[in-house]
Every structure is written in C-alpha cells, then in structure tokens.
Amino acid sequence: MSSLDEKIEEAKKLSMHIVKESEEEKLMTLSVGPQHPGTGHFRFIIKLDGDYIVNVDLDLGYVHRGEEKMCEYRNYFTNIPHLERPVIHDSANITYSYSLAVEDLIGITVPRRGQFLRALTSELDRINYTLYWLAIYGIFLGHSTMFMWPAADRELVLDLLERLTGHRITHAFNIPGGVRNDMPNNFKEKCLSQINYLEKRLKEYEHIFYNNPLFRQRTEGVGVLSKEDAIKLGVTGSVLRASGVPYDIRKVEPYDIYNEIDFNVQYMKTCDSFARAYIPFLDVRESCHIIRELLDKMPESGDVREKLLSNIKGPPGESFKRVESGRGALSYHLVSDGTSRPYRVKISTGSFRNIIALPFLLVGSKLGDMPAIYWSLNYWPIEADR
Amino acid sequence: MGALNSEFRFGNFVGSIVQLVLFILAFVTLLVLPIIFFVLFFVPLPVVDGQVLTPYLFFSMMVDPSRTIPVMQFLIHTDLFRAAVFPGFAFAALIAASTIFIERKLLAKMQLRVGPLYAGKIEGIFQLLADGLKLISKEIIVPSGADKVIFWLAPIMFVSTSAAVVALIPVAPGWVAADVDVGLIAVFAILGFFPLIILLFSWASNSKYPFIGGLRALHQMVAFEIPFLLSALPAVIFAGSLNLSNIALSQNIFWNILVMPVNAFVFFISSLAELERVPFDLPEAESEIVAGWLTETSGMIFGLIQLGNYLKLYALAGLFVILFLGGWYGPQIFPPELIPGASTSDVSLLRLVALEGLYNPVTINSIFWFTVKTFVVILLMLITRGINPRIRIDILLHTGWYKLIVLTFINLFVVLTLIYGGILGPGGLISVK
Numbered sequence: 046m047s048s049l050d051e052k053i054e055e056a057k058k059l060s061m062h063i064v065k066e067s068e069e070e071k072l073m074t075l076s077v078g079p080q081h082p083g084t085g086h087f088r089f090i091i092k093l094d095g096d097y098i099v100n101v102d103l104d105l106g107y108v109h110r111g112e113e114k115m116c117e118y119r120n121y122f123t124n125i126p127h128l129e130r131p132v133i134h135d136s137a138n139i140t141y142s143y144s145l146a147v148e149d150l151i152g153i154t155v156p157r158r159g160q161f162l163r164a165l166t167s168e169l170d171r172i173n174y175t176l177y178w179l180a181i182y183g184i185f186l187g188h189s190t191m192f193m194w195p196a197a198d199r200e201l202v203l204d205l206l207e208r209l210t211g212h213r214i215t216h217a218f219n220i221p222g223g224v225r226n227d228m229p230n231n232f233k234e235k236c237l238s239q240i241n242y243l244e245k246r247l248k249e250y251e252h253i254f255y256n257n258p259l260f261r262q263r264t265e266g267v268g269v270l271s272k273e274d275a276i277k278l279g280v281t282g283s284v285l286r287a288s289g290v291p292y293d294i295r296k297v298e299p300y301d302i303y304n305e306i307d308f309n310v311q312y313m314k315t316c317d318s319f320a321r322a323y324i325p326f327l328d329v330r331e332s333c334h335i336i337r338e339l340l341d342k343m344p345e346s347g348d349v350r351e352k353l354l355s356n357i358k359g360p361p362g363e364s365f366k367r368v369e370s371g372r373g374a375l376s377y378h379l380v381s382d383g384t385s386r387p388y389r390v391k392i393s394t395g396s397f398r399n400i401i402a403l404p405f406l407l408v409g410s411k412l413g414d415m416p417a418i419y420w421s422l423n424y425w426p427i428e429a430d431r
Numbered sequence: 432m433g434a435l436n437s438e439f440r441f442g443n444f445v446g447s448i449v450q451l452v453l454f455i456l457a458f459v460t461l462l463v464l465p466i467i468f469f470v471l472f473f474v475p476l477p478v479v480d481g482q483v484l485t486p487y488l489f490f491s492m493m494v495d496p497s498r499t500i501p502v503m504q505f506l507i508h509t510d511l512f513r514a515a516v517f518p519g520f521a522f523a524a525l526i527a528a529s530t531i532f533i534e535r536k537l538l539a540k541m542q543l544r545v546g547p548l549y550a551g552k553i554e555g556i557f558q559l560l561a562d563g564l565k566l567i568s569k570e571i572i573v574p575s576g577a578d579k580v581i582f583w584l585a586p587i588m589f590v591s592t593s594a595a596v597v598a599l600i601p602v603a604p605g606w607v608a609a610d611v612d613v614g615l616i617a618v619f620a621i622l623g624f625f626p627l628i629i630l631l632f633s634w635a636s637n638s639k640y641p642f643i644g645g646l647r648a649l650h651q652m653v654a655f656e657i658p659f660l661l662s663a664l665p666a667v668i669f670a671g672s673l674n675l676s677n678i679a680l681s682q683n684i685f686w687n688i689l690v691m692p693v694n695a696f697v698f699f700i701s702s703l704a705e706l707e708r709v710p711f712d713l714p715e716a717e718s719e720i721v722a723g724w725l726t727e728t729s730g731m732i733f734g735l736i737q738l739g740n741y742l743k744l745y746a747l748a749g750l751f752v753i754l755f756l757g758g759w760y761g762p763q764i765f766p767p768e769l770i771p772g773a774s775t776s777d778v779s780l781l782r783l784v785a786l787e788g789l790y791n792p793v794t795i796n797s798i799f800w801f802t803v804k805t806f807v808v809i810l811l812m813l814i815t816r817g818i819n820p821r822i823r824i825d826i827l828l829h830t831g832w833y834k835l836i837v838l839t840f841i842n843l844f845v846v847l848t849l850i851y852g853g854i855l856g857p858g859g860l861i862s863v864k
Contacts (some may be wrong), residue, residue, distance in 0.1 A: 081721060096825075184718070186718070187712060189819050198541040253818060254820075257818070257819065259710055262823070263820065263823055411824070411825065413716070
C-alpha cells in the first residue's frame with residue numbers, strides 16, 4: 046500500500062473522528078482565504094488539531110471567467126487577447142499551445158524564424174513567471190529579501206519582452222500562423238547582456254535563499270509526494286519532476302523547434318518541498334541556456350508569420366496540443382464544426398492538476414508547513430479557475 | 432471661489448477670533464492661574480542656589496539666562512527628569528524612532544526597495560512622520576465580540592511594561608532611572624509580563640488568528656526565557672552583583688564578550704526571540720495566521736504596540752551592551768573642557784554650559800559610547816531580518832529547550848574555572864581595583 050493510500054485512510058479516520066462531539070470541540074476550523082495574505086484568489090478550509098492539520102477542504106472558483114465559453118463566441122484570432130488573461134505574466138505559453146492547436150487544425154506550418162521567436166518569448170516568459178513565483182515563495186516563508194529581489198530583477202526580462210513584443214505583460218505575440226512581428230534591431234546583444242546579468246543574480250539567489258539553513262530546515266522532508274503518488278494524482282511540471290519523473294513536454298513531445306535545441310530536463314529525487322522549490326529555479330537557469338542557444342541558431346532573416354485570412358475557417362475536426370508552461374503541461378483541445386469560430390475549446394492547465402495534490406500533502410502536516418507546501422505546488426489560482 | 436462660503440463675512444471671521452482670544456484669556460486668568468497659585472501654596476517649593484524657586488524668580492530668569500543654569504542643574508537631577516526624559520522614556524523613544532528610520536534605509540539598500548531610499552526631501556524622514564500621523568488619525572476598530580476593557584488596556588500595558596524595562600538600563604555611571612540592586616532579576620521579571628499581556632490581548636480579540644498567534648508567543652517566550660536568564664549568569668558571577676551599573680563597572684579592563692562569546696550569542700538569539708523579530712516572528716506569521724496576535728489591531732492600538740516593541744528592542748540591545756560589550760567604557764574622545772579659556776563676560780548659552788559645570792566629559796563620553804554600541808547591536812538585530820526566512824514552531828521550541836540551554840553551560844563552566852583558578856573575578860589576578 047502506497048503512502049498516498051495510507052494518507053487517504055488516515056484522513057478518512059480523522060474525518061470520522063470529527064463527527065464525534067468530544068473530538069469536535071478539540072478541533073479548530075480555520076478559513077485560509079480568499080482574504081488572507083497566505084492564499085490569493087482561492088480558499089481552503091482547514092481543521093486543526095493543536096498544530097496539526099487534520100482536514101483540508103479546497104474551495105476554488107473565485108476568479109472563474111468562463112474563458113472556454115468566451116472562446117466559442119470569437120474567431121480564432123480574437124480569442125488570443127482574452128485567453129492570456131488567466132496568466133498575464135506567462136502569457137506567451139498560454140497562447141502558444143492555442144496557436145499550435147489552431148495550426149494543427151487548419152494544417153499550416155509556421156516559418157522557421159517565427160518558430161524561433163515563439164520559443165524565445167516562451168522561455169523569457171517562463172523566467173518572468175518563475176521569478177514572480179519565487180518572490181511570492183520568499184514572502185510566504187517570511188524572507189522579505191527574497192520577495193524584493195526577484196520582483197526587481199523581473200524588470201530585466203520585462204524590458205526585453207517589451208522590446209520584443211511591445212508589452213510588458215499580456216503580449217498577444219503568439220498568433221495562429223506565427224508571431225505578430227519580427228524582432229527589433231540589436232535585440233540579440235541586449236538580450237544576451239541581460240541574461241548574463243540575470244545568471245549572476247541567480248547565483249546570489251542560491252546563496253541567500255536556497256543555501257539558507259533555515260530555509261532548508263523548513264522545506265526539506267516536508268510535504269513528501271512520492272513518485273507513485275505523483276503519477277497517480279496526475280501532477281505535472283515542476284511538481285512531477287521534483288518527484289523524480291523526468292517528464293518535460295519539450296523533450297517528450299517536442300513542438301516547433303524544440304527537437305533541435307539541446308537542453309537537460311531538471312529533476313530531483315527527494316520529492317519534498319525543497320525539490321519543488323528548487324526545480325523552477327533550475328528551470329530558469331536552463332531557460333537562460335536555451336535562450337542563448339536560440340539566439341545562436343536563429344536564421345538571420347525570413348518570414349515570421351504565415352499569411353492567413355482574418356477569419357479563417359477550420360475544417361470540421363479536432364486537435365489537441367500541449368506545451369510545457371511555467372506550471373507544467375498546458376493543453377488545448379479544439380473542436381471545430383467548419384465555421385470561423387471554434388465549436389468547443391477545452392483548456393487543461395498545470396495549476397489545476399497540481400492543486401489536487403494539496404489536501405493529500407497538507408493532512409498530517411503542521412500549520413507552519415502550510416505556506417511551504419502550498420506555494421511549492423506551483424499553483425496560480427486564476428489559471429486554475431480559467 | 433468655490434472654497435469660500437457665500438455667506439462668508441470678513442468682519443464675522445475677525446470677530447470670532449477676537450471672541451476666542453477673549454475667552455481663552457478669561458479662562459486663564461479666572462481659572463488656571465488661581466489653581467496654579469492654590470497648588471503652589473501647598474507644595475513645598477525647591478530651593479535652588481540658596482533661593483526658593485518661586486514663580487516670580489522663575490519669570491525673572493527669562494531676563495537673565497545665566498540664572499537658569501542652577502535650575503537646569505536641579506532639574507536634571509530629579510527623578511522625574513530621569514524617568515521621563517534622559518535615560519528614560521524620551522531618550523528611548525528617540526532611539527526607537529531612529530531605529531525605524533535606519534531599519535527602512537538598511538533594508539531598502541539590501542532589498543532593492545525603491546520607496547524608502549528616495550521618497551521625500553530629507554532622506555525620506557518625513558515618511559516616518561506621515562506614518563505616525565496616519566496611525567494617529569485612523570479609526571480604532573474594536574471587534575464586536577471583543578472584551579473591550581482588556582482590548583483597550585493591553586496596548587497601554589504593553590508600552591508601559593516596555594518603558595519599565597527601559598528605566599532599568601543605565602547609560603552612564605550614575606545615569607539610570609531606577610538603580611535597583613537586583614537590576615538583572617528585575618529586567619527578567621518585567622519581561623515575563625509580555626506573554627501574559629499578549630495572551631490577554633489575543634484572547635480579548637475574540638478571533639482565531641490572534642488566538643493562535645498569542646499561543647505561539649506564549650510558547651516562544653517561555654521556551655527562550657531560561658536560556659536568556661542563564662546566558663546572563665556568568666556576567667553576574669564576574670561582577671559579584673546583580674546591579675546593572677556594577678556589572679558594567681566590572682568591565683573596565685576587558686569586555687565580557689571576550690571570555691563568554693557563546694553566552695553572548697545565546698543572549699542575542701534569545702533576545703531576537705523575545706522581540707518576535709525575524710526569524711522568530713512566528714506570532715505574526717502573515718502567510719499562516721494573517722498578522723498573528725496583531726490581526727485585530729488598528730490605528731493607534733497598533734501604533735502603541737509597535738512603539739512598545741521598539742522600546743523593548745532598545746532595552747534589550749542596551750542590556751546586551753551592559754552585559755557583554757563593556758557597558759559605557761570606551762576611549763575618551765571628548766576634551767576635558769568644552770571651550771578652553773572661556774570667560775564670564777560672554778553670555779552665549781554654549782559658554783554658560785561650559786562654565787557652570789553642566790558639561791561633564793566622563794558622562795558625555797560614556798553616553799556616547801553606550802549609544803554607539805547600542806546602535807551596533809540594534810543594527811545586527813535588523814540585519815537578520817534581511818537574510819533569514821521564518822522558522823517553524825517545532826524547530827523553534829527544539830532550539831530553545833535543547834540547544835541554547837546546553838550552550839549556556841559551556842561558558843558557565845569556563846567562567847567558574849577562571850574564577851576558582853583565581854585569575855578573574857572579585858579578588859582575582861585581573862580584576863577591578
């Protein structure tokens with residue numbers, strides 16, 4: 046019997062205890078969120094026995110926007126700007142898989158330079174997202190320097206993205222057929238210098254945060270999600286890779302030019318909160334490496350976009366594409382009935398897959414471990430609610 | 432002219448001001464002055480420089496500033512001045528305010544924060560005033576189910592208890608508000624009140640987050656009180672006295688930290704835990720329990736508690752200096768006379784101070800070195816906030832009950848060996864003469 050089953054049994058036993066009158070007086074019900082500095086647009090109701098969490102009840106959906114339904118009333122191009130709203134700081138990735146799915150549906154291929162630019166924005170946004178996530182992880186553990194540093198260094202990447210796409214966040218850069226416009230002059234030099242500086246800063250992050258004994262004390266051996274449990278629960282992205290499964294969509298199902306890029310899939314076998322906190326950081330390093338390689342291999346000139354009609358009609362059929370976003374696999378399932386609008390769009394996000402693991406990790410842990418476990422799951426509430 | 436009322440008449444405005452002034456004058460002459468004279472009739476007036484200090488004499492001093500010197504000399508040696516102004520509350524509050532200012536600047540430098548580094552004209556010092564005004568002007572919200580009496584009393588108790596600790600800290604030989612023979616015991620006895628106040632306040636708030644925060648504070652302070660007390664013990668053994676002034680005086684040859692570095696470390700860690708500063712800010716852990724026991728505070732209730740916290744910070748930093756960093760001892764940098772060769776013909780205030788014995792080079796030097804050392808310790812306490820995350824409650828209790836208590840005994844044995852070997856301590860080879 047795996048540890049997950051044991052935990053479920055334990056949780057069931059404890060929930061049965063809750064029904065008893067005498068036990069109920071011992072427990073304290075604590076509502077964490079939505080107006081709580083420790084959650085965001087999301088709530089979980091926990092029951093405490095002393096300092097131990099015995100029951101967790103997730104309550105999602107505070108920021109549901111109906112993105113999937115909205116897609117059915119717009120054509121394939123006008124869907125782009127509203128689709129990136131759930132993750133404004135990782136908008137390149139959430140529109141990436143949508144564009145791939147539409148291209149698969151109508152059967153076109155993106156010009157080679159366009160593919161490189163897409164991958165470049167995708168990696169820059171991964172860094173952008175992860176630094177933001179790291180900042181919040183810092184303040185969740187009470188480390189105020191770690192809150193400020195990534196939030197300030199994020200400006201480097203935002204500056205690059207503004208030069209490239211015209212917007213700091215929500216770029217609407219990826220569109221079906223390629224990218225909106227070409228890269229500006231001397232972007233390459235600027236990008237390389239910024240990335241070099243960022244890599245220097247990453248070393249400092251490691252010194253002040255990841256090598257801090259207090260941080261290690263709080264995260265090592267906390268919230269262990271074993272390999273079997275991780276696969277059983279269906280978590281993706283950094284959470285899955287922290288549990289010892291080297292599964293990266295960029296390697297497993299390479300899209301666009303990722304099969305030409307040489308990079309390593311980061312994974313750890315310790316399965317704890319520390320691994321889940323460290324993997325995204327390693328991903329940022331790997332992204333810096335990928336960006337250098339992309340800039341190196343990029344063709345000097347060429348089209349960046351396949352010319353398409355403004356209201357393209359997809360042939361009746363279905364398509365399914367996924368990319369590796371900052372939070373894990375981000376997939377779109379498109380169904381077309383032959384009109385200029387999609388018949389059905391299903392978005393599957395990494396955040397929602399990862400938050401499923403939260404109750405199993407929290408039950409039996411201490412209240413002080415709650416922020417360390419919760420935010421290590423690489424969860425973005427708005428994306429999960431869509 | 433939208434700002435002006437249409438029925439505004441300038442004459443009425445002037446008239447109302449004249450009326451107001453008249454009322455105030457009448458109030459003072461008819462009520463306040465008789466009360467003052469009535470009180471003066473019963474109160475024995477102090478004798479200054481051979482003269483009874485009557486109100487008439489006091490007013491005559493405005494004409495001749497040189498006559499205020501004896502009054503000032505008399506005033507600064509009263510207990511009221513010591514408790515309220517110099518080694519006491521006002522001095523500590525000034526240090527507390529500068530601590531807040533330094534904390535912001537330092538952390539802004541460390542953390543790439545933009546606001547505190549550039550806001551405002553004079554190094555952003557007005558931001559402090561604005562924050563203070565904001566706290567004063569905010570509405571105080573008392574939760575509906577709260578125990579109102581305790582909810583209002585606890586912040587005041589918090590500040591006054593902090594001020595009581597401050598009163599026991601000597602800053603120079605003879606300059607202490609309360610010179611108690613059992614000074615160190617008194618400090619720990621007063622510090623023992625804080626968990627009680629916090630628990631009362633968190634219970635009175637009638638909310639779950641403050642309650643958890645209060646319980647955490649209770650656990651934390653009780654766990655760290657024993658290493659706190661034990662780490663101060665070798666200094667007492669050295670000095671042969673519990674009086675804080677005597678402990679400081681016993682370090683005129685070398686600083687205690689040279690003999691007992693481990694204890695100084697334990698004392699520092701314990702005082703961080705006592706102050707609820709990062710990494711021991713569990714009672715206020717915002718990502719877990721919102722703001723801990725401060726969740727329901729608002730306006731000046733929060734302001735008072737913060738003031739109390741910073742007073743406590745000063746008191747514990749001062750205690751560290753007294754116990755381990757040689758108190759007020761330091762090289763004499765002030766000249767023996769403020770202005771050599773000053774004559775009585777010149778009546779500028781500075782010369783008066785120099786002439787009439789208000790300037791004491793030893794005292795000024797002591798105060799200077801004490802303040803400098805205290806700020807160094809405060810700075811160390813602030814830096815930990817920039818480099819550490821929060822610790823977890825079980826690790827904290829483990830640290831307090833197991834590790835720190837064991838560590839304190841190491842230096843205790845070292846010190847006892849030195850004393851029984853006849854090297855240090857009262858009557859030893861190297862000791863106070």
